[in-house]
Amino acid sequence: MTNEIQSIFNRIAPVYDQLNDWLSLGQHRIWKEMAVKWSAAKSGDTVLDLCCGSGDLALRLARRVGATGKVYGVDFSPNLLEKAKERSYWQYPQPAIAWIEADVLNLPFEDNQFDAATMGYGLRNVKDISRSLQELYRVLKPGAKAAILDFHRPSNPQLRTFQQLYLDNFVVPVASYLGLKEEYAYISPSLDRFPIGREQIELARQVGFAVATHYPIANGMMGMLVLSKLGVIS
Numbered sequence: 001m002t003n004e005i006q007s008i009f010n011r012i013a014p015v016y017d018q019l020n021d022w023l024s025l026g027q028h029r030i031w032k033e034m035a036v037k038w039s040a041a042k043s044g045d046t047v048l049d050l051c052c053g054s055g056d057l058a059l060r061l062a063r064r065v066g067a068t069g070k071v072y073g074v075d076f077s078p079n080l081l082e083k084a085k086e087r088s089y090w091q092y093p094q095p096a097i098a099w100i101e102a103d104v105l106n107l108p109f110e111d112n113q114f115d116a117a118t119m120g121y122g123l124r125n126v127k128d129i130s131r132s133l134q135e136l137y138r139v140l141k142p143g144a145k146a147a148i149l150d151f152h153r154p155s156n157p158q159l160r161t162f163q164q165l166y167l168d169n170f171v172v173p174v175a176s177y178l179g180l181k182e183e184y185a186y187i188s189p190s191l192d193r194f195p196i197g198r199e200q201i202e203l204a205r206q207v208g209f210a211v212a213t214h215y216p217i218a219n220g221m222m223g224m225l226v227l228s229k230l231g232v233i234s
Contacts, residue, residue: 039116041115043068047061047064048074048139049119050122051074053084055085056120057119058097059091059097074107075101075102104122107136107138114140114141117147118149120148122148123148125190130206133227134208143229143231147224153192153194154220159221200214209227209229213225
């Protein structure tokens, strides 16, 4: 499954930004700014963006931490990472962002390394959500926060119907026109599998996060999981 998802994201890399626009009705930029704010990243911090895609959140973090900070963008799709590098050259060349091809289930970082972290539209696609949250917990410093943004199935039946109609009658047809029908067809089953807010909170607490809060966004069609790793380094 991991290789399959990786292949999908490699193939959709050229239109990845349009995908987020279509799925979020253009609102994902606002929600990403919210994620950066809720991560509590500040000037001079060393921060991490998991499943960085084409670099949207990592670039926003770079502006937040400034020239004295450091940003690491991690993704398992080399095609998306290449797109992120290209964007960073003209959008925000300084400080240089470290783009790293890696699996979020096995991060190539030391324990207690990062002051803050974000993840946008990635948790829903990982093979093992608990393992990815465990790895995130491991690499965060005590006192650090993380904000995880993703699409969700809303609990309201009418909104669920609207969401599915939108996917079936707009997103998939547009994807088909671009020759990517099969790649976009994964979205609905991924939403069906994704744990709801209270389940995400429980998974986060099981791996050690002392504080976990889930905020529904856009009538529950989107959500933000905000995590805090408490304690001090001994």
